[in-house]
Amino acid sequence: xxxxxLLISHxxxxxxxxxxxxxxxxxxxxxxxxxxxxxxxxxFRIDLGDCVAMDSTFMGVLSMIxxxxxxxxATVELLNANDTLKKLxxxxxxxxxxxxxxxxxxxxxxxxxxxxNATRNDMLTTAETVTxxxxxxxxxxxxxAARFDQVIEFARxxxxxxxxxxxxx
Numbered sequence: 395x396x397x398x399x400l401l402i403s404h405x406x407x408x409x410x411x412x413x414x415x416x417x418x419x420x421x422x423x424x425x426x427x428x429x430x431x432x433x434x435x436x437x438f439r440i441d442l443g444d445c446v447a448m449d450s451t452f453m454g455v456l457s458m459i460x461x462x463x464x465x466x467x468a469t470v471e472l473l474n475a476n477d478t479l480k481k482l483x484x485x486x487x488x489x490x491x492x493x494x495x496x497x498x499x500x501x502x503x504x505x506x507x508x509x510x511n512a513t514r515n516d517m518l519t520t521a522e523t524v525t526x527x528x529x530x531x532x533x534x535x536x537x538x539a540a541r542f543d544q545v546i547e548f549a550r551x552x553x554x555x556x557x558x559x560x561x562x563x
Contacts, residue, residue, distance in 0.1 A: 399413070399414045399415045399421065400412070400413055400421050400425070402424075405501060406436075407435050407436035407437070408437045408438075408439065409435055409437070409438045410439045410440075410441070410499050411425065411438070411439070411441065412440075412441045412444070413440065413441065413444065413445040414445060415445065415446060416448075417442075417447065417449070418449045418451065418452055419451040419520060419524055419527075421452055422451045422455040422524075422527055423519055423520055425452075425456075425459075426455045426458065426523045426526065426527070429455065429458050429459045429462060432462075433466075435466070436468050436469070437463075437468055437470070437471060438459050438463060438468070438469070438470045439471045439473060439501070440470070440472050441473040441499060442475040442476070442479055443473065445479060447478075448479060450486070450527070450542065451523065451524050451528070452527075453482065453486060453488065453527075453531065454526070454528050454531045455527050455530075456470075456472075456488070456491075456492070457486075457491055457530045457533075458527065460492055460534070461491065461530065461533065463491075464491070469493055470493065471492070472492045472493070472494050472495070473496070473497065473499065474497070475494055486531055486534075486535060486538055487534065487537060487538065488534045488535060491534065517552075517556055518553065521549055521552040521553045521556055522553055524549040525546060525549035525550055525552075525553055528542040528545050528546045
């Protein structure tokens with residue numbers, strides 16, 4: 395992931411995110427951290443116009459944001475998602491968490507590159523992100539359990555292994 399592939403802006407309770415390229419687990423880590431640290435917001439706008447693909451971890455983090463927005467009466471707008479991306483989200487039963495719109499971000503954000511490099515090499519954070527993202531996909535739609543139970547179990551095992559390794563060091 396290049397720093398310019400995930401851009402983030404915040405102004406007056408509106409988070410704007412711009413995603414380019416293939417949105418995978420590397421993109422998911424800084425986005426998860428943003429979601430966890432954002433307790434009060436009115437809107438998350440995520441521009442997917444330059445996004446060519448998404449993996450399940452990234453979609454799980456999007457779903458985390460979607461579920462969190464429902465709890466705080468906010469919205470999540472996915473801007474410029476192509477039909478393939480919409481289908482991926484629909485097939486996982488999570489498209490209901492988002493409003494799909496076309497066009498530019500009305501707040502014209504001042505972009506800054508995400509600090510993806512700070513967490514990219516942290517294997518424990520990545521494993522935790524993979525686990526939580528897939529658990530969220532199951533929480534959002536229980537039919538995803540059959541798809542992701544093994545992923546969740548393997549990721550949990552990674553988290554435990556990495557935590558044990560940290561204790562030994």
